[in-house]
Structures are given as structure tokens and as C-alpha cells.
Amino acid sequence: MSLGTKPLPVGVEVTGLDATQPIPDGVRSQLLDIFIRHGVLLFRNAGESAEAHMRVAKCFGELECHSIKESWVEGNPHLIDISYVPPPPGKPSVTQPIYEVDGRRMAGWLPWHTDQCFMPKLSRGGVLRMIQVPPEGGATGFRDKIALYASLPDRLKRRIKNRSVIYRFQPQATLHKFGRPDGLKLISTSSAMESILDRLERDFPPSVHPLVYAQAETGRKVLNISPAYAVGIEGMDSAAGDALLEEVIEYCLTSDAVYHHPWQNGDMVAWDNWRILHNAEGTPEHHTRLVQRISIAGDYGLGRQLVESGREFQQVL
């Protein structure tokens, strides 16, 4: 097996991988090296089974059971199904929430985020496998937070130095404080969202992550922000913290350095969740999109739960 890479606007396409059979150790370490250097890896036709999906994901670390157990594929807690199938006429969607975004009803739309930033441990990454693309829509967006930090104006670099962001899980994107598109409307929830809302307070206390840290292997600095789920900056009063977050997030979301991956059946995409922001552009509500994901376990060691500073937390909310 001989690997090659072709540049994408964010990350690379990796050629030459056959995941229909066990992946040799040398190839696995090459893939991990590409993952650390480039952050997003696209594989076309590397294998169309759950086994191939697992083989690719295991190159980047141990697999984790996703914290949102409502999405587990039965019998395999490492695999979650994030497909959308339109409900029968007159019935609401139960598999994915429907949002109105830019005037269109989209299933499975998700704002720009870092997976699990509302938990102390950031999962190492994710690998999506596309089984059936919709006839339109359904792209996934990626932004590189190493490149974003590198191009951040110095005045903003100075203001965010040694700052940390508080995150709190909220599955309804219309209730997010930052990064909401104008005119976003929630049309219908999903059964998973309803069930998460029931246990939100109990199972998802706020977490704190530094706004800047250095990638361990290369020393490159990461602008460690997730617009979704951010609720404030630790130790700053609400107005000042929100204003700074608005500025940083506006900078990230208006940057031209973005890749919207137009999926093909049989694609797999892996991303490094410690440095890549991603979003889901959603599928028009009358189309089917079949896709599964695996999460890679890990802990960059810099997140923590906000438990000891109840007063501070009150201030930023």
C-alpha cells in the first residue's frame, strides 16, 4: 500500500489506502502523521463497510463510545448513525431536528463547533463514512484553527492570551449565544434532542478550555474556540467577555480559509477535533442522507469542569 496526498482547501485527500483488509503498521503510522500535520483527511473508496470504517478510525487512536447514547448504532457503541430519512407525509422528523436556515428547511444542520467542547475531555477526532449522499446539500464544513491562529491580528492575539472559554451543552442551536446564522429557526426537534434536554442539567455541567494552546507534536498554536456552546470567558464580566468572543468568532467564521466537503458515496473523512472546527450544512428535508461516524478517544489534558467557581459561572451566564 503506497499512500499519496493531494491538497484540499483545509486538509488533504489521501490516496492509495485499502481499508477492506487490515492496514499495515507502517501505513497506520503514516496516516497518523498526516492527521497531525494536516488535520482533515479525505479517503475516496477506501472501503464501504463498518469494518473498513473502524480500521481507518483506529489509526488515529482508541475508539470511544459517543457521549450521546441516543445516537448509538445498536450493538456497536463505537458507531453512531447520524443519517436522515424523511418521515412519512404529515409526521415530524424523529431522526434529526429540522432548522430553517437561510429560508430553507434543513435536516441535521449543525453550527460550527468542536465536538465535546462542553465536556472536559475533547475527543481526539471523528471519522464520517458516507453511505448515501442526498441529491443536493449535505456538505460538511471544515476550518483549521492552527491557520486561524497564525493569521489572527496581533491585537486579538494579545487580548486572548491566557484566557479560557466556558462551554455549556445546548442541543438547540437557536439558543446558542454565538455563531447563530441570522434568521435561524427551529422547525422540529428530534427524539434524541428531546431525550438530551431531559438530562441536560444533570449530565452536562459546564466545561472550561484555554482559548490558545500549542499542538504537542509541532508546537503550532491553535485558536481553540468553538462558536457553538461557548457561553463566556472565565474571569471576565459578561459584557466584556461576550464582546471579545464575538470578535474572535466573527474573525473565524468570515475567514476565507474554509473547505465545504461535497460528499460522494464511499467517502470517509477523518478530522482532528483538537484543531479543526466543523459544521453540517444540512440536507433539504425531503432528501435522504445515510451517514455513520466513529469518535476517537483522547484527552488533550487542558479542559476542566467548572465546579468550584459557582459565583463566576453565575456572572458569565
Ligand SMILES: [Fe+2]
Ligand atoms: Fe460534530
